[in-house]
Amino acid sequence: MSQFPAPTPLEWRDAAIKALKDRPLESLIHLDADQLATRPLYGTANATGAVFAPRPSDSEGRSWDLRAIVEGGDAAELNTSILTDLENGAASVLVSGSVTTDAAKLTRALEGVALELAPVALDAGFDGVKAGEALDAVAKASPRAKLSFHLDPVSAYARAGGAPSDFAAILKDAASKAAGWASTYPEARLFLASGQVAHEAGASIAQELAFALSSAVAYVKALVEAGVSTEKALSPLTLGVAVDQQYFDSLAKVRALRILWSNVSKAFGHEVQAQIEARSSRRMLSARDPWPNMLRLTAAGFAGSVGGADVVVLDAFTRAAGLPDDFARRQARNTQLILMEESNLGRVDDPASGSWYLDARTRELAEAAWTEFQAIESEGGIVAALEGHVIQPRIARAREFIEKAYQNGSAQIIGVTKFVDPDVRAVSVTEDVSEAVSYDAFEALKPVRIAAAFEEAGQ
Structure with a gap:
C-alpha cells in the first residue's frame, strides 16, 4: 500500500x-479579538503540548444533556411545549419568562413532568430567588428532584447596568436561599456562573x-x-459559555x-469537575433571513x-425574529438529536485532543482568559470591576474589532452580507x-446582534 510523502515544514513553506x-x-x-495569532500550519515544530479535557461521560448512553428552551407567560402553552420537548428527545428544559416567578403558573407549566427524571432549569435574572421559591414549591422537597436553580444575579447586574436594590444584599439573599436548597435537594445545581452576557455584548x-x-x-x-463548606459550594456550580458558528474556536x-x-x-x-452548559449565541x-x-x-x-x-x-x-413556533422548536431539538444519535459525536471523549491546532488554540485561549481573570480579580472581583468600569471598555474594543471584520469584508454573514436572498x-x-x-448605576453590557446593522441598512 503506497503512502503519500510527508512534506517538511520548509517544503510546505516553499509550496505556500x-x-x-x-x-x-x-x-x-x-489575529482574533484577543490579539492571538492563528497560524497557517501546526505541528511538532510549533507544538505547545497535548491537551486532554474530557467531560465525564457514558459513551454507551447520552453523553450530554439535550436541553430545550421554553419561553413565555402562558402556563398551559408552556406545558404543551415542555411535554412535547421531553417526549421527543429533550432530556431537560430551561424555563424562562414571567411564568417562572408564579408558583401556581409554574406548577401548571410543569404538570406531568417527573422532576426526578427530567431536570428543570430556570432563567429568571433578578427574580432568580422568587423563581427558585416557585420551583421549590413544585418539587415539594423531593430529595431526588433534579433542579437547576441557575441563580445568576451577576449577569443580570451586568446586563441592566445596576440593580433594583443594593446588589450586595441581593447576592447575599441568593446565597442564603441556595444554601437551604442545597440541603433539601442534594442533586440540585444552585448558581450559574456564565460568560454569556459578556459574549452577547461583543x-x-x-x-x-x-x-x-x-x-x-x-x-x-x-x-x-452563607455557611456552606467550600467543597459543597464548588460542586453544585454550573459554568455557562456561548457557542457560535466559529466551531473550532467555540x-x-x-x-x-x-x-x-x-x-x-x-x-x-x-x-x-466542571459542569458546563453551552448555550448557542444570539449575537x-x-x-x-433566519433560514441560514x-x-x-x-x-x-x-x-x-x-x-x-x-x-x-x-x-x-x-x-x-421572535418567539418560535412548534416547527422551529422541533428543528432545535432535532439538530442535537442528529448530532448525538446519527453522527455519534459523544462516543469519543475529547475527540479534539491530539490535534496540533486545537490543542494549541485551547491552551492559548486558557492562558489569555487567565490573564483577563487575574485582571478582574485584582480590581476586587467581578462586581467591583463592573462598578469601576474596568470590563466595559475592554469589551467595547473587542466588539469593535469583531464588527470591523464584517464591515471590511474579511468576515461574512451568509444571507446578510453574502448570498443575500432578495x-x-x-x-x-x-x-x-x-x-x-x-438602571444607570454603571454602563450596562447590552446585547448586540452583528447582522442587525446590515439588515437595517438594507431596508
Whole structure:
C-alpha cells in the first residue's frame, strides 16, 4: 500500500509561497479579538503540548444533556411545549419568562413532568430567588428532584447596568436561599456562573471565559459566607459559555473552560469537575433571513458536543425574529438529536485532543482568559470591576474589532452580507413582549446582534 510523502515544514513553506504568488506568507496569519495569532500550519515544530479535557461521560448512553428552551407567560402553552420537548428527545428544559416567578403558573407549566427524571432549569435574572421559591414549591422537597436553580444575579447586574436594590444584599439573599436548597435537594445545581452576557455584548473569548470564572468565584465566596463548606459550594456550580458558528474556536473555548475551572477549584482547595452548559449565541443570528441560522446553530451544537459540554442548549433558528413556533422548536431539538444519535459525536471523549491546532488554540485561549481573570480579580472581583468600569471598555474594543471584520469584508454573514436572498420565505413567530430592565448605576453590557446593522441598512 503506497503512502503519500510527508512534506517538511520548509517544503510546505516553499509550496505556500509559490501558491500565494504576490502575497506574503504572513498574510496567512490571522489575529482574533484577543490579539492571538492563528497560524497557517501546526505541528511538532510549533507544538505547545497535548491537551486532554474530557467531560465525564457514558459513551454507551447520552453523553450530554439535550436541553430545550421554553419561553413565555402562558402556563398551559408552556406545558404543551415542555411535554412535547421531553417526549421527543429533550432530556431537560430551561424555563424562562414571567411564568417562572408564579408558583401556581409554574406548577401548571410543569404538570406531568417527573422532576426526578427530567431536570428543570430556570432563567429568571433578578427574580432568580422568587423563581427558585416557585420551583421549590413544585418539587415539594423531593430529595431526588433534579433542579437547576441557575441563580445568576451577576449577569443580570451586568446586563441592566445596576440593580433594583443594593446588589450586595441581593447576592447575599441568593446565597442564603441556595444554601437551604442545597440541603433539601442534594442533586440540585444552585448558581450559574456564565460568560454569556459578556459574549452577547461583543466580548472576546478570553473576556467571556474570565467573566464566567470571576462570577463563579463570587458565587462560591457568597455560599461559603452563607455557611456552606467550600467543597459543597464548588460542586453544585454550573459554568455557562456561548457557542457560535466559529466551531473550532467555540469547542476550544469549552475545553479551555474545563481546564481553567480545574485550576480555580484547586485554588479553593478542592479540585472539582466542571459542569458546563453551552448555550448557542444570539449575537450570531440573523432576523431578516433566519433560514441560514440552521447552519449556524448546527455548527454551535457541534462545537458544544465535541468540546465536551455537559449540557447543550440551542435556540430556535427564528429566535432573532421572535418567539418560535412548534416547527422551529422541533428543528432545535432535532439538530442535537442528529448530532448525538446519527453522527455519534459523544462516543469519543475529547475527540479534539491530539490535534496540533486545537490543542494549541485551547491552551492559548486558557492562558489569555487567565490573564483577563487575574485582571478582574485584582480590581476586587467581578462586581467591583463592573462598578469601576474596568470590563466595559475592554469589551467595547473587542466588539469593535469583531464588527470591523464584517464591515471590511474579511468576515461574512451568509444571507446578510453574502448570498443575500432578495425574496426571503416567511417564518412564523410570536412577538417577544419581554422588556429589558435598565438602571444607570454603571454602563450596562447590552446585547448586540452583528447582522442587525446590515439588515437595517438594507431596508
